[in-house]
Amino acid sequence: MTLQEERRPARHVRKKATGLRPGPRSSNAGGAGTLLGPLRQTGKLFALALEVVRAVFRRPFQFREFVEQFWFIASVTILPAALVSIPFGAVIALQVGSLTQQLGAQSFTGGASVLAVIQQASPLIVALLIAGAGGSAICADLGSRKIREELDAMTVMGVSPVQRLVVPRVLATMSVALLLNGMVSVVGTLGGYFFNVILQHGTPGAYLQSFSALAQLPDLYISELKALIFGFIAGIVAAYRGLNPRGGPKGVGDAVNQSVVITFILLFFVNMVMTGIYLQIVPPKGG
């Protein structure tokens, strides 16, 4: 009764805004509302990000929740990440190998493919898996808690759901992303090595040599930094959509769906920006 009534205006707005991805939950359903809806959502997303960052330093830290979430996210992402990274490393090695062969720079295959794996492929694989496997679970969990009023109950008891639930989850996605990125880099590089040396008859020596000639430590740093930031984005977006589902169980399903799509879009965009900045400020080793 009163609850339904609470949702009525939201549904009403939704009808007007079909086709708009993040869907304005705005109270202002006019033309300006449709226009400002996405902006308002973006603002709220940033507000949540800020709130999470602030709450990280607020005691008491939910260590137990963090460990549980860390373990959960790690357990659903490790195996798929490894399985994805082997063929991914191979594809890059094969593609780069065939290209360098035509250019007559076959000896540089190792360096090129390893850099591509470490800087681009690895953080993205990690982020996609974290968002797809971990983020969707986080979003569904928070969303169903929200519609069952568990989060309201928590707030009423003077416990902030952001501090109690969101912070440990975001920290868990970040740290799993960081560690998983290391693993994917290694597995991807090994996969690339295997395919280049065994299948394309590259020489192991040239592979390793070009690697150390072109790659440098900042490449690894940026890779880990990317993974960390991607993990943060995946966690925040999942939490944001989970905390604000529209309507009943169906709304939670939609929210999960949206959280994954929004995260993917953000990830690729942020990746582009970070790569651009990195290439500008860090001088390439070979040059």
Add this chain to the structure above:
Amino acid sequence: MGIEVKVEGLTKSFGKQQIWQDVSLTLPAGEVSVMLGPSGTGKTVFLKSLIGLLKPERGRVMVDGVDMARSPERDVMEARKLFGLMFQDGALFGSMNLFDNIAFPLREHTKKKESEIRRIVMERIEVVGLLGAEGKLPGEISGGMRKRAGLARALVLDPQIILCDEPDSGLDPVRTAFISQLLIDLNTQIDATMLIVTHNLDIAATVPDNMGMLFRRNLVTFGPREVLLTSEEPVVAQFLTASKAGPIGMSEEKDAATLAAEASGGAPAPVRRELVPQLEPSPGLGERKAVARRRERVLGMLDTLPASAQAAIRSAYGRDVLEPTAVLPRGGAL
């Protein structure tokens, strides 16, 4: 003793739909109040606004110097520890068993030892009659048990203000009578300010010290129970007699045509309930401290009340000066 809750000019809307406007009332410290209203008049929204879950557009909710609608989140968070809110369906954490659910506020807000937590939680579980079910998950118990578990959880931190959202919905009449008694007993034991949101007439007639009613986006009235129970206001009269004739329709409001048809049709005159005495605490608990305070307060404002309410109050208080409320003959007399 409980804390007074002062609501001033509260207005809330969702989008273009206004829920209620300019609601002003004071929940007197330590007394039991009931907010009545037909379904869909924003009673739950009102409750959530009191505790700061929803932010009204205008007005203030003052609790212990904190404005629950406007103050910084940190202060509101702190003030919420004074509250216990019983949700309509309990709002228990689905992944925890009843014991952990009820222990949750203690574990979050106190540094008590596990043995002490156990003692307090079992005590509350016993109060609400759930002994033996503490190991069950919320999904494994009935709606009534979930409600009572929600009440137990609202009680563990010894709140100064208890808010109950439809304690009767989904309960049979006997369980409703028990929960009414439980609420009165609680008020006797911890002397907290209580607000019960309901549309159950039995609870409305027997539990509260004060009563208010929301209808058509307004607070119809709020004051001592006698005021509402004797009110001639058409909305109140219709609601209290559960009759079809009156301003309340199946959808929120009746249109003019239906009202006119009703006026000419001559529906049977609804039978008004008698004013029954308030529930007494269970034997052995002693007197509710709120009774004496309320008596003083109500007698002080007697002249400002409508004549019928004055008469009802005089007859209640005049009958026996020391014991103003007689023991209620449960059941039939309602």
